[in-house]
Amino acid sequence: MEGVLITPLKRILHPKGDVLHGMKRSDAGYKGFGEAYFSTVHAGEIKAWKKHLRMTLNLVVPLGCIRFYLYDDRLESPSKGQGLRIELGEDHYARLTVPPGVWLAFEGLGPSVNLLLNVADMEHDPMEVERAEIDAFPLN
Amino acid sequence: MEGVLITPLKRILHPKGDVLHGMKRSDAGYKGFGEAYFSTVHAGEIKAWKKHLRMTLNLVVPLGCIRFYLYDDRLESPSKGQGLRIELGEDHYARLTVPPGVWLAFEGLGPSVNLLLNVADMEHDPMEVERAEIDAFPLN
Numbered sequence: 001m002e003g004v005l006i007t008p009l010k011r012i013l014h015p016k017g018d019v020l021h022g023m024k025r026s027d028a029g030y031k032g033f034g035e036a037y038f039s040t041v042h043a044g045e046i047k048a049w050k051k052h053l054r055m056t057l058n059l060v061v062p063l064g065c066i067r068f069y070l071y072d073d074r075l076e077s078p079s080k081g082q083g084l085r086i087e088l089g090e091d092h093y094a095r096l097t098v099p100p101g102v103w104l105a106f107e108g109l110g111p112s113v114n115l116l117l118n119v120a121d122m123e124h125d126p127m128e129v130e131r132a133e134i135d136a137f138p139l140n
Numbered sequence: 141m142e143g144v145l146i147t148p149l150k151r152i153l154h155p156k157g158d159v160l161h162g163m164k165r166s167d168a169g170y171k172g173f174g175e176a177y178f179s180t181v182h183a184g185e186i187k188a189w190k191k192h193l194r195m196t197l198n199l200v201v202p203l204g205c206i207r208f209y210l211y212d213d214r215l216e217s218p219s220k221g222q223g224l225r226i227e228l229g230e231d232h233y234a235r236l237t238v239p240p241g242v243w244l245a246f247e248g249l250g251p252s253v254n255l256l257l258n259v260a261d262m263e264h265d266p267m268e269v270e271r272a273e274i275d276a277f278p279l280n
Contacts, residue, residue, distance in 0.1 A: 016187055017180035017248065024175045024263050033173030035164045036259050038202045040157035047156055062178045063203060063253060108157065113203060117257065119176050123164050 001072050002079045003099035005029045006086065009060065011093050020093065022060050023119040029097030031056040034122035040115055041066060041108035046139075048105030049132040057098040058119040064110030065089030068096060071103040071137040083138055089114070103137055141212050142219045143239035145169045146226065149200065151233050160233065162200050163259040169237030171196040174262035180255055181206060181248035186279075188245030189272040197238040198259040204250030205229030208236060211243040211277040223278055229254070243277055 007028055012019040023030060034055070041047055048069070059068070070084040088094055089110060098104055108114040122128075147168055152159040163170060174195075181187055188209070199208070210224040228234055229250060238244055248254040262268075 016185040017182050017254070020178040020180075022176040022178060022257075025173055026263065033165055036162040036176055036257070038160040038162060040160075042157050045156040063255060113253075114157070115203060115255070117162075117176070117178075123166065 001070060001082055001084045001102065002077045004070060004084060004102065005097035007095045007097070009093050009095055020062050022117060023058050023095065029056070029058055029095065031121040033119070035120045035124060036117060038115060038117055040113060041106055043108045043111050043114070046105055046107040046134060048134040049103045049136055051103045051130045052100050053128040053130065054100050054122060055128060056100060056121045057104070059088070059096040059098065060117045061088040062115060062117065063090065064108070064112060064114030065091065066114050066116055067107040067109055069105040069139050070098065073103065074101045083140070085140060103132065105134070105139070141210060141222055141224045141242065142217045144210065144224065144242065145237035147235045147237070149233050149235055160202050162257060163198050163235065169198050169235065171261035173259070175260050175264060176257060178255060178257055180253060181246055183248045183251050183254070186245055186247040186274060188274040189243045189276055191243045191270040192240050193268040193270065194240050194262060195268060196240060196261045197244070199228070199236040199238065200257045201228040202255060202257065203230065204248070204252060204254030205231065206254050206256055207247040207249055209245040209279050210238065213243065214241040223280070225280060243272065245274070245279065
């Protein structure tokens, strides 16, 4: 999908506890720093849908597993009308970059804590977020 | 301790999974963005000691509980010779800002995953990290 990146991330094993890469300012998808915050999503729950008008999201799942659903209804996008589904987490440790204008939903898959870090290029601003009901766009 | 900040953070409750603040660019302690990465530390293990010569650390524990030990041997610091001990985690959700030059160790307290996010003002650079054995400085 146009502007969407999936970037594999390193997990560095350590006997006392691993180190997991997240985001570097020199990484693909980095658009500046505004805020880093966590969302959690319980097993079987879907948080849907949100679209950011200005924010680029950089999403990392260091714990559990989360399925992301993207839908592109950007007027001039080459991938307009397309959806994307991807699972990230401990078993597929990668960063998902979501540009402004793409609809996003996500579902908790892991039985315990499903933790999402967003390294966003701007601070939270409710004026740049649009919401839609879960049935507004296809989930697959 | 000179230059060390402890900033309470919000946890926003949500039936499908909470949202946890981490770091905003307008927050106290923000010195720029270089890298965000995770460390984990198993229950009863202590990762000790490290000192960053240039990096400012902003440490958040969204999951589990971690005890941090700081020791100040900065030559011209008003708090030279002082230590600091603080526990952060789900039950005391706050951000710990550690300026360059302060020794840091941390210990896993939670029985399951103890997860630490560092929002650092520079990318990892092994040349700016010093290490010391666990008995080099007092742990209380």
